[in-house]
Amino acid sequence: MSSAKRNLVKLFDRPKELVVMPKGDDNTVFDVPKEYLPEKYKNVGNQIVSRFGEEASGGKIPVTTISIPPLGEILELRRDDNFSLFIPKHRKIAGQLINIYLGMRSVDDLLSVAVYTRDRVNPYLFNYALSVALLHRSDTKNIDLPSFIRSFPDKYVDSKITSQAREEANLVPTGSRTPIEIPKDFTASNLEPEHVLAYFREDLGINLHHWHWHLVYPFEAALEVVNKNRRGELFYYMHQQIMARYNFERLCTGLKRVERFIDWRKAIPEAYFPKLDSAVSSRSYPARVANQKLSNLKRELDQIVQDVDDLERWRDRILECIHSRRVTNPDGTTTELTEFEGIDVLGNMIESSILSPNRDLYGDLHNMGHVFLSYIHDPDHRHLESFGVIGDSATAMRDPIFYRWHAYIDYIFQQFKSILPRYTSEQLNYPGVTVESINVESGKARNTFNTFWQESDVDLSRGMDFQPRGAVFVRFTHLNHQPFNYRITVNNSGKARQGTCRIFMAPKFDERGNPWLFKDQRHMFIELDRFRVDLKQGQNTIIRASTQSSVTIPFERTFRDLDTNRPEGGGNLEQFNFCGCGWPQHMLIPKGNTENPGFRCELFVMISNYADDGVNQDLTGICNDADSFCGVKDRLYPDRRSMGFPFDREPRQGVDTLQQFLTPNMRFQDVVIKFSGKTLRPRQTT
Ligand code: CUO
Numbered sequence: 210m211s212s213a214k215r216n217l218v219k220l221f222d223r224p225k226e227l228v229v230m231p232k233g234d235d236n237t238v239f240d241v242p243k244e245y246l247p248e249k250y251k252n253v254g255n256q257i258v259s260r261f262g263e264e265a266s267g268g269k270i271p272v273t274t275i276s277i278p279p280l281g282e283i284l285e286l287r288r289d290d291n292f293s294l295f296i297p298k299h300r301k302i303a304g305q306l307i308n309i310y311l312g313m314r315s316v317d318d319l320l321s322v323a324v325y326t327r328d329r330v331n332p333y334l335f336n337y338a339l340s341v342a343l344l345h346r347s348d349t350k351n352i353d354l355p356s357f358i359r360s361f362p363d364k365y366v367d368s369k370i371t372s373q374a375r376e377e378a379n380l381v382p383t384g385s386r387t388p389i390e391i392p393k394d395f396t397a398s399n400l401e402p403e404h405v406l407a408y409f410r411e412d413l414g415i416n417l418h419h420w421h422w423h424l425v426y427p428f429e430a431a432l433e434v435v436n437k438n439r440r441g442e443l444f445y446y447m448h449q450q451i452m453a454r455y456n457f458e459r460l461c462t463g464l465k466r467v468e469r470f471i472d473w474r475k476a477i478p479e480a481y482f483p484k485l486d487s488a489v490s491s492r493s494y495p496a497r498v499a500n501q502k503l504s505n506l507k508r509e510l511d512q513i514v515q516d517v518d519d520l521e522r523w524r525d526r527i528l529e530c531i532h533s534r535r536v537t538n539p540d541g542t543t544t545e546l547t548e549f550e551g552i553d554v555l556g557n558m559i560e561s562s563i564l565s566p567n568r569d570l571y572g573d574l575h576n577m578g579h580v581f582l583s584y585i586h587d588p589d590h591r592h593l594e595s596f597g598v599i600g601d602s603a604t605a606m607r608d609p610i611f612y613r614w615h616a617y618i619d620y621i622f623q624q625f626k627s628i629l630p631r632y633t634s635e636q637l638n639y640p641g642v643t644v645e646s647i648n649v650e651s652g653k654a655r656n657t658f659n660t661f662w663q664e665s666d667v668d669l670s671r672g673m674d675f676q677p678r679g680a681v682f683v684r685f686t687h688l689n690h691q692p693f694n695y696r697i698t699v700n701n702s703g704k705a706r707q708g709t710c711r712i713f714m715a716p717k718f719d720e721r722g723n724p725w726l727f728k729d730q731r732h733m734f735i736e737l738d739r740f741r742v743d744l745k746q747g748q749n750t751i752i753r754a755s756t757q758s759s760v761t762i763p764f765e766r767t768f769r770d771l772d773t774n775r776p777e778g779g780g781n782l783e784q785f786n787f788c789g790c791g792w793p794q795h796m797l798i799p800k801g802n803t804e805n806p807g808f809r810c811e812l813f814v815m816i817s818n819y820a821d822d823g824v825n826q827d828l829t830g831i832c833n834d835a836d837s838f839c840g841v842k843d844r845l846y847p848d849r850r851s852m853g854f855p856f857d858r859e860p861r862q863g864v865d866t867l868q869q870f871l872t873p874n875m876r877f878q879d880v881v882i883k884f885s886g887k888t889l890r891p892r893q894t895t
Contacts (some may be wrong), residue, residue, distance in 0.1 A: 213316045214352050216270045217343065221360045222324055222333040222671050225488065228324055229257055233415045242274045245325045278309050283330055287865040289490045292333035293600040296335040298512045300429040307331065307430045310342030316349060332489050336360055341423055347433045350842075354766050355671065357420050357603060361488065362669040364603045366683060367395050368486035374669070378430045383679030386892070388666045392687040396607075403464045403479050408688055408800070408824045409455065411606050412792025413667075414767045418838075420603040421790040422447060424840060428562035435563055439846045441556025445622045446852035447838045452619050453735045454610050457716060457799045460733075461808050461882070465720040469616035473517055475476060477585075480796060483598045494588045495597050497608065503581050504588040511590075515577060523572030524621070524891070527559060531625045536566045549628055549851060555625055559618060561572040579605065579616050590862030609769070623732070624791040631861040637872045640816045641703040642723050642744065644876035647814050651693030651755075656880040657797045657807060659790060663689035667768045683890060690755075690798040697751040697814055701744040707819035707850065708874075710751060712738040713856065717879065727870050731856040734813065735847055736837055737762055738796065739848065741819060742753040758836045764793030764892075766834075791835025801882025808882045811867060815855060815875040822849050837869050 215670065216239075218230040227250075229241050238261050243254040250257055270409065283302045293299050297331040305327070311839070313319040313503040317754075319342070329333055343349045359367045373389045381387075396411065397404040409415065426440050438764045440443050456466045480499040480733070486667060487494065505516040530536055535543040536554060543567065546554060548819075557564040565571060583600025605611050639711035649656045663686070719725055724799070727735070738758045742751055801808040824845050833841045851857050864870045867877060 212270075213805055214249070214349060215322055215340075217316070217349070218352060218355065220327055220339065221336060221355055224360055227257075227328045229261045230545060231267070235269060237267035238269050240269045240271050241324055242272060243271070244274065244853050245566055245780050247328050256278050267517055269318075270529060272324050272473075273317055276316055277322055277325050278312075280309075280329065281680075281755040282304070283326075283334075286331045286333050288329075288483075289887065291487050291490055291492075291595045291601070292331050292337070293580070293583070293596055293604055294337070294423060294427075295583070295600055296511050296513065296596075297573070297576075298780070299334070299468065303334055304430045305340075306334065306338035307341050307427075307434065310339060311346060311431060314627055318418055319346070319349070333361070337424070339426055341434065344425065346431055353544045356417060356789065358417055358667070358768065359669065359671045361487035361603070362683075363383060363486060364601070365416060365485075365684075366391050366669070366819070369484075370683055371488070372731075372881065375684070385458060386679070386681060388682035388684035391683055393662070393686040396482060399594075401480070402464070405464070406455070406458060406609070409458050409796070410609065410611075412683060412687055412793070412796060414764070416603060416606050417767055418495060418790065418792055419451075423602040423895055425790045425842075428560055430563075435626070437842070438844070439553050439852070441562065441564065442852050443554040443840060443846065444556040444562075445552055445619075445840075448615050449619050449622065449732075449853065450838065451606075452615055452719075453715075453733055454611065454796075454799065456733060457711070457714075460720055461800045461802055462844065463802075467612045467616045468828050469620050470610065470810070471617060471620075473520060473581075476502050477610060477613075479612065479613070480607040481598070483607055485598065485604065490595065492595060493593050494604065497582075497585055497597050497599075497610065498750065501585045503585060506581060506584055506588050508584065508588070508590040513580065515581075517581070519572065520574060520577060520581065520859070521575075523574045526571055527555075527621060528624065530558075530571070531555070531621070532628070534628070537570055539567050539569065546625070546890070552622070552625060552851065555622065573616050574742055575614075578597045580611055581701065582608075582614060582766060593659050597739060603646060624856055627859050629858050631859055632855060633861060634872050637815075637817075637855055637875070639708060639872075640873040641701060642818075643700045643873045644816060645698045645700055645815050647698075647812060647878040649693050649812065649875055649878075649880055650696055651691050654806075654883075655866075656812075656878060658693065658880065658882045659690060659885065660798055660801050660882060661691075661885045662686050663795065664888060665764070665889040666891050667833035686888060687795055688800055689795045689889070693755045695738075695751070695753045695755075696812075697753075698744075699744060699749045699751060699816055701746055701749060703746065705743070705745050707823070708744055708816035709740050709819050709822040710738070710742045710753070711815045711817065712736070712753075713815075714810050714814045714880070717811050724866070725864050727860050727864055730867060731860070734856045735799070739837055741823070742815070742816065743758075756794065758794070758797055758835075759833075760792045760835060761797050762789070762835050763793040763794050766791070767793045775794060790839035792838055801884040801888050803884050806881045806883065808884075808886040810880050810882060811877045812880045813875065813877045817850070817854075817874065819824050824849055 222232045231238050235504045246254045261418050283306050288599055313322055323339055340354050343352045368391055377386050389554050396407055398743045427435055478499055480497055482496040485494045503517050506513050534546045537543050560575050561573045579599055583596035587594040599611055652659050664684055666682040666684050668680040668682050713732055713736055715733040826844050860870055
């Protein structure tokens with residue numbers, strides 16, 4: 210990576226400190242042209258520049274002076290405001306800033322305009338827009354972004370941690386510092402029944418994945434940035450899987466599935482108190498107390514004047530469109546929602562992205578749902594409060610209402626799926642291929658997944674703008690599982706050929722302890738892996754490690770710090786970024802329970818015909834670590850089937866159970882998830 214590119218990444222360091230201050234571990238200093246300094250520092254410009262210049266033990270980074278495009282509305286979001294991708298005005302100015310960065314002719318010009326804007330625009334907006342631009346410019350695609358938690362730990366950890374970290378940094382020299390512990394249960398007590406799910410909702414890795422997913426799939430920016438292959442369908446599928454996983458975890462802990470938020474006039478009983486402070490605004494994220502109701506929004510500052518009625522009108526129009534299977538275009542013509550592409554159109558319409566076929570008619574349902582919920586405490590801005598955690602994709606998954614809202618969004622998508630033709634046995638089968646056995650190998654007991662708590666340490670000093678410098682570790686406790694292998698035997702009575710192995714898992718019983726009807730259980734299947742297999746004639750044994758999952762990225766990559774965890778080699782570097790997107794490996798397997806023999810599940814394996822699945826494209830050197838949820842950068846989604854196949858549609862006539870659904874190329878195995886309740890001692894990611 211060229212030094213200009215490496216230097217761009219340093220702009221993400223300590224976002225509240227001026228750009229002229231030393232950056233990076235090596236204390237480099239940007240040689241900022243005096244005319245770039247913010248107005249209030251211009252008259253002391255010489256002193257500032259020479260003072261920090263002297264501290265530049267790592268050398269100076271030259272910054273060329275160029276003529277900067279007008280920033281206009283972008284500056285209307287104050288530096289100490291919070292920034293939300295869901296608020297239309299914020300998305301609009303983010304789109305403008307992204308376009309400025311994308312429009313720069315060279316990396317040097319980009320560095321120059323980035324240096325100029327860094328201390329002028331809102332820090333969250335700056336980080337988001339520059340990240341999107343770096344991901345999408347052809348000359349910066351090989352730049353690795355630091356994990357977002359490194360720049361903004363305030364969005365992930367209890368606000369108390371920052372003051373403890375400051376104290377530690379002041380008193381204890383680097384090397385002797387001990388990690389600061391984030392207690393496992395800091396947002397509520399067990400008096401709140403929903404609190405048992407905090408380990409999932411507040412998991413750092415899950416929230417980082419969600420932030421990164423929306424960074425990779427922005428819904429507003431230049432068309433070439435937004436218009437990715439099947440992005441609307443992936444919006445549906447990735448969030449459907451989040452819901453399936455959350456419901457799975459709920460059943461493990463004895464709670465019932467999430468109730469979709471269907472009546473938008475009704476009080477919401479589940480409260481949430483996030484205990485996060487925004488480092489930028491120095492304000493707390495507002496709490497959502499119990500039994501609040503949505504109100505019409507009238508927030509002039511954010512340019513949001515919207516009624517709950519509008520949400521309802523959009524919903525009705527979308528449902529009408531689904532049931533008529535026709536979209537009305539802006540010119541009044543209609544287009545059919547087709548069997549395979551219809552879901553992609555709906556994803557863009559419901560989310561909504563700029564690819565929505567008709568935003569005037571179908572509105573902005575999902576995004577504005579986030580906004581209505583995030584302003585529930587101050588709908589007309591009389592208390593001058595900002596939005597709650599659900600208004601920000603970095604923090605939204607912490608709040609129980611996120612899941613009730615997304616359960617509703619998923620319900621709309623499922624309305625469409627339920628009117629599609631059912632898969633026939635012929636479409637599901639792969640004649641001559643029979644799955645004969647499935648085993649999970651992990652520890653002593655067979656077909657048992659073992660889960661436990663794990664402590665891990667992450668250095669968050671890059672987001673903490675105080676002296677003295679040096680690593681400041683925080684220690685957090687998260688779910689983890691013992692690594693395992695699948696051992697699958699498959700008989701192929703025909704010639705050598707290829708298949709796609711699809712592995713899913715669902716709870717065996719519903720919340721009442723009854724066996725499932727297939728039509729309900731199909732929503733509960735979580736994808737664990739999907740990969741191509743070469744089948745020779747006769748008996749085949751497939752062995753696959755849990756760490757190879759097409760859903761997850763390794764722990765180190767979730768929390769990556771670019772100076773220490775940079776992958777080797779040029780080809781890999783280019784794609785490292787996309788790899789920041791992916792479900793965290795430590796959350797691959799749900800928690801299970803401590804009972805004997807454990808939480809009972811069904812592990813499902815299907816070998817489908819690769820001739821019907823495969824996408825012919827070159828993936829050499831490309832990071833496709835987590836392609837199930839994140840796709841592959843600059844390539845087609847690597848599976849031609851509808852996402853979620855074979856569980857994405859209602860079953861054929863006469864199928865009431867999973868057993869009846871099976872064709873010979875499918876099988877399921879009873880398995881259990883056994884949670885030990887023990888806590889494993891730390892591992893460290895520097
Ligand atoms: Cu990811 Cu609602 O889309 O949060």
